[in-house]
Amino acid sequence: MRLPHMTAALALSIAATASLHAQETVAITGGTIYPVSGPRIENGTIIMTNGVITAIGSTVAIPAGARRVDATGKWITPGLVATATSLGVVEVGAVRDTRDASARGKDNIASSFRVWDAFNPQSVSLPVARQDGGITTVGVMPRGGLVAGLGAAYDLREGAGAAGMLRKAPVAMVATLDNAESAASGSRAEALARLRTLLGDAREFNLFRSRYDAGAMRGLVAGRADLDAMQLVLKGTIPLVISADRASEILNAVALGKEFGLRVVIAGGAEAWSVAPQLAAAKVPVLTGAMNNIPESFATLGQRQENLGLLRAAGVQVAIVGNGAGGEDGFNVRNLRYEAGNAVAYGMSWDDALRAITLAPAEILGVGDKVGSLAVGKVANVVIWSGDPFEYATQPEHVFVAGAETRVMTRQDQLTQRYRQLPVKY
Amino acid sequence: MAEDDSRAHIRPAPSFAATPPEVELLRQFFVLLCATATAVHAQSSGTTATPARAPIAPGTGAVALPNADPFPSTYRAPAARAVLITNATILTAVGPRIDRGFLLMREGRIVTVGGGAPPAGTDAEVIDANGRYVTPGLIDTHSHLGVYAAPGGEALSDGNEATAPITARVWAEHSVWPQDPQFPRVLAGGVTTIQVLPGSANLVGGRSTVLKVVPSVSVQGMKFPGAKYGLKMACGENPKRVYASRGPSTRMGNVAGYRAGWIAAEAYKRRWDKWLADRSGDPPQRDLEQETLAEVLRGNILVHNHCYRADEMLQMVDVAREFGYHIRSFHHGVEAYKLADVMARDSISGSLWSDWGGFKMEALDGIRANLALVHNAGARAIVHSDDPSGAQRLNQDAAKARAAGAAVGINVPDETLIRWVTLNAAWALDLHDRIGSLEAGKNADVVLWSANPFSVYARADRVWIDGAVRFDRMDPKQQWRTDFELGFVPAPSAITGGRR
Numbered sequence: 041m042r043l044p045h046m047t048a049a050l051a052l053s054i055a056a057t058a059s060l061h062a063q064e065t066v067a068i069t070g071g072t073i074y075p076v077s078g079p080r081i082e083n084g085t086i087i088m089t090n091g092v093i094t095a096i097g098s099t100v101a102i103p104a105g106a107r108r109v110d111a112t113g114k115w116i117t118p119g120l121v122a123t124a125t126s127l128g129v130v131e132v133g134a135v136r137d138t139r140d141a142s143a144r145g146k147d148n149i150a151s152s153f154r155v156w157d158a159f160n161p162q163s164v165s166l167p168v169a170r171q172d173g174g175i176t177t178v179g180v181m182p183r184g185g186l187v188a189g190l191g192a193a194y195d196l197r198e199g200a201g202a203a204g205m206l207r208k209a210p211v212a213m214v215a216t217l218d219n220a221e222s223a224a225s226g227s228r229a230e231a232l233a234r235l236r237t238l239l240g241d242a243r244e245f246n247l248f249r250s251r252y253d254a255g256a257m258r259g260l261v262a263g264r265a266d267l268d269a270m271q272l273v274l275k276g277t278i279p280l281v282i283s284a285d286r287a288s289e290i291l292n293a294v295a296l297g298k299e300f301g302l303r304v305v306i307a308g309g310a311e312a313w314s315v316a317p318q319l320a321a322a323k324v325p326v327l328t329g330a331m332n333n334i335p336e337s338f339a340t341l342g343q344r345q346e347n348l349g350l351l352r353a354a355g356v357q358v359a360i361v362g363n364g365a366g367g368e369d370g371f372n373v374r375n376l377r378y379e380a381g382n383a384v385a386y387g388m389s390w391d392d393a394l395r396a397i398t399l400a401p402a403e404i405l406g407v408g409d410k411v412g413s414l415a416v417g418k419v420a421n422v423v424i425w426s427g428d429p430f431e432y433a434t435q436p437e438h439v440f441v442a443g444a445e446t447r448v449m450t451r452q453d454q455l456t457q458r459y460r461q462l463p464v465k466y
Numbered sequence: 467m468a469e470d471d472s473r474a475h476i477r478p479a480p481s482f483a484a485t486p487p488e489v490e491l492l493r494q495f496f497v498l499l500c501a502t503a504t505a506v507h508a509q510s511s512g513t514t515a516t517p518a519r520a521p522i523a524p525g526t527g528a529v530a531l532p533n534a535d536p537f538p539s540t541y542r543a544p545a546a547r548a549v550l551i552t553n554a555t556i557l558t559a560v561g562p563r564i565d566r567g568f569l570l571m572r573e574g575r576i577v578t579v580g581g582g583a584p585p586a587g588t589d590a591e592v593i594d595a596n597g598r599y600v601t602p603g604l605i606d607t608h609s610h611l612g613v614y615a616a617p618g619g620e621a622l623s624d625g626n627e628a629t630a631p632i633t634a635r636v637w638a639e640h641s642v643w644p645q646d647p648q649f650p651r652v653l654a655g656g657v658t659t660i661q662v663l664p665g666s667a668n669l670v671g672g673r674s675t676v677l678k679v680v681p682s683v684s685v686q687g688m689k690f691p692g693a694k695y696g697l698k699m700a701c702g703e704n705p706k707r708v709y710a711s712r713g714p715s716t717r718m719g720n721v722a723g724y725r726a727g728w729i730a731a732e733a734y735k736r737r738w739d740k741w742l743a744d745r746s747g748d749p750p751q752r753d754l755e756q757e758t759l760a761e762v763l764r765g766n767i768l769v770h771n772h773c774y775r776a777d778e779m780l781q782m783v784d785v786a787r788e789f790g791y792h793i794r795s796f797h798h799g800v801e802a803y804k805l806a807d808v809m810a811r812d813s814i815s816g817s818l819w820s821d822w823g824g825f826k827m828e829a830l831d832g833i834r835a836n837l838a839l840v841h842n843a844g845a846r847a848i849v850h851s852d853d854p855s856g857a858q859r860l861n862q863d864a865a866k867a868r869a870a871g872a873a874v875g876i877n878v879p880d881e882t883l884i885r886w887v888t889l890n891a892a893w894a895l896d897l898h899d900r901i902g903s904l905e906a907g908k909n910a911d912v913v914l915w916s917a918n919p920f921s922v923y924a925r926a927d928r929v930w931i932d933g934a935v936r937f938d939r940m941d942p943k944q945q946w947r948t949d950f951e952l953g954f955v956p957a958p959s960a961i962t963g964g965r966r
Contacts (some may be wrong), residue, residue: 048962371824
């Protein structure tokens with residue numbers, strides 16, 4: 041008998057949370073704290089002990105022996121959370137040998153594909169996301185096909201290795217409804233039908249496992265591992281993240297979720313603003329950006345930068361995912377905070393925008409109990425910014441992941457330093 | 467002094483007026499060839515006294531000279547009331563920031579810019595900026611708008627004539643779809659002039675075209691009157707990948723390809739120069755490929771060279787020297803910071819992203835301080851887009867790049883930074899005497915911003931091109947909707963919102 045597929049994954053995630061953390065006590069004092077889960081704290085103090093936030097507020101006693109970090113005049117936020125990246129599974133997009141984000145699957149169904157099994161903790165883009173972008177947790181998601189597979193969440197800890205970085209796996213199943221070609225379907229409707237058939241077969245497989253194992257069941261659309269993996273979605277353990285841009289496909293995804301009792305999350309969601317009330321009523325979150333207003337395909341004709349603000353105003357939970365151009369899922373994941381700034385320029389409140397790059401994505405990934413806000417008991421992922429984190433002039437001055445400050449020179453920093461004065465001396 | 471765009475379409479000279487003797491020779495040849503085309507003959511022989519050429523003379527294209535203007539601009543700035551912006555924070559791109567300043571524009575030109583009391587008793591429409599920022603219209607040296615139009619797909623993929631490694635014969639303007647819905651979006655980002663280039667599949671991709679971001683039935687109605695053409699060249703991975711099966715399939719093959727192309731062009735140019743000098747016998751056969759390359763060698767077409775790696779850019783500098791042409795701008799140049807000293811020495815500008823990189827091997831060494839390091843070395847730093855989304859936020863990209871410079875001790879104030887998206891880009895297009903800064907006599911391409919344009923929260927409130935309002939964020943009637951958008955794309959007027 042085979043080891044149930046998901047049990048191994050979940051065991052891995054449990055192991056990860058118990059792994060190493062910073063062994064010092066740090067007190068950040070004097071800054072303006074934006075905890076996200078509570079109101080702004082002027083001249084606040086945060087105490088981090090053994091990698092966890094142990095105190096936060098305006099009147100906090102500083103433990104003896106704590107390392108003090110003066111943040112007077114600075115802005116302090118939770119480490120940012122990038123929901124859907126290819127970090128660690130795609131290094132150089134054009135180099136085949138470095139691409140591990142997509143499975144071949146069977147008939148474009150790869151629900152048992154665990155993208156984290158190829159996660160490379162040595163990727164040079166990881167420190168960049170952290171040091172330039174103030175990002176401390178990333179979702180790593182598979183790409184392509186009708187069902188791309190399972191994603192994971194990592195904390196961007198330095199030197200902790202893949203197991204030490206892993207926050208949780210799996211965190212989501214990824215599928216698409218809006219790209220018939222990618223889904224190897226002749227129509228969006230066929231993609232929807234194939235997804236519905238897969239869910240139905242997976243449900244039936246689970247009801248009649250012994251009959252299936254005895255070879256007494258009719259042919260199902262996917263193999264055992266893939267049907268097994270779908271149970272996590274059917275049980276609501278993890279969300280089904282469905283790429284859908286056109287309003288009609290978004291509504292199809294919502295209906296599919298209702299039909300099977302799934303936790304659906306819309307990714308892309310170019311026209312989500314136009315069906316915001318339905319999304320709010322169904323409690324379906326949306327992952328989208330604020331830097332794209334181009335009708336770049338017939339599925340995104342209604343794409344607009346006001347999308348996030350309008351969705352939020354309608355009560356939809358949103359997480360910001362870069363949708364402009366220039367590698368927002370990898371090399372330039374660091375630009376997430378500017379995406380939030382643009383969301384504000386197009387009608388979202390500043391507080392909502394910060395939530396949409398911290399706690400909201402953490403909750404969507406199922407790790408909101410550990411990261412995404414500054415509160416006692418949470419993992420000490422903290423960023424001290426020189427100013428408004430959404431502004432271009434602002435830099436992250438101190439980045440703490442699990443209480444440990446990271447100050448590594450990124451590969452880009454090293455190149456910059458090397459060529460700061462010409463001619464170069466190697 | 468700036469030329470008058472609104473009258474440029476009736477100038478007798480072809481677009482490229484940089485080398486008058488050459489132009490005069492060519493005009494004489496034109497007269498000769500057109501002896502039977504009386505209408506054309508008549509206008510051509512009126513050399514200086516009556517510069518009254520019809521904008522489109524029948525038959526002109528068929529007998530066009532090398533360097534003639536067979537698809538002349540038909541752009542005309544609409545008549546507009548004079549505008550006086552007061553109480554503005556002005557970044558002129560040529561001087562210090564002006565606080566509580568004013569700008570007067572009339573008949574398509576900037577009349578005065580300054581601080582202190584604005585002119586009184588003017589008939590102009592007065593706009594109180596209330597401290598908001600005013601800058602020149604932004605300029606994007608690297609656009610594919612119209613040639614890779616939205617909503618995309620094969621039907622609108624017109625940017626790469628990927629059928630031969632050298633296609634100097636193709637002109638980007640012949641691919642531009644004026645109804646590309648990306649145009650009005652870029653305009654709303656404060657961009658008033660763009661260079662539309664062929665793609666980078668080929669060693670030589672073809673001619674670029676410089677457009678004003680205005681609605682028009684034809685591309686001719688968008689063309690910047692009198693702007694020089696550019697030549698798109700490309701290094702590295704793209705050509706060798708596209709032509710892997712037939713060659714060039716290597717970087718050494720690429721360089722051999724450029725050189726072979728220029729050698730042929732030299733011979734072509736010699737044949738024509740000889741014939742133009744003695745005019746004996748039949749003129750040589752025209753060749754569109756060689757005609758464009760020969761014009762580069764004559765200095766009439768500007769070279770815009772897509773190139774990522776420093777070592778390849780330095781090789782292109784040598785190729786340019788071998789054949790006696792000048793590279794006006796390296797485009798993308800993610801490693802420009804490694805040869806910024808050479809770029810400064812040779813007056814090669816860098817049309818660069820703030821932080822793209824890593825997506826292919828030749829882009830691996832992209833760094834955010836690239837623009838700042840190029841600027842710091844004394845070369846012209848230009849924020850370009852190569853992207854319809856990035857083109858809407860050139861100002862934001864500049865701000866991002868500046869911050870990376872500041873992190874390594876290179877501080878660029880607003881009044882200098884604005885050049886990265888205006889005057890330096892104008893120079894790359896050889897239009898710096900007409901656009902790119904706010905100075906008396908220059909074209910009134912002006913943007914009024916809701917806030918400091920280098921803030922993430924800033925948006926263009928109003929955009930003027932040649933003194934005419936082309937975009938107003940508060941007025942849906944001043945928000946251009948392309949033909950394509952009608953019915954397909956919801957009108958933005960349904961929802962306002964946004965900060966400040």
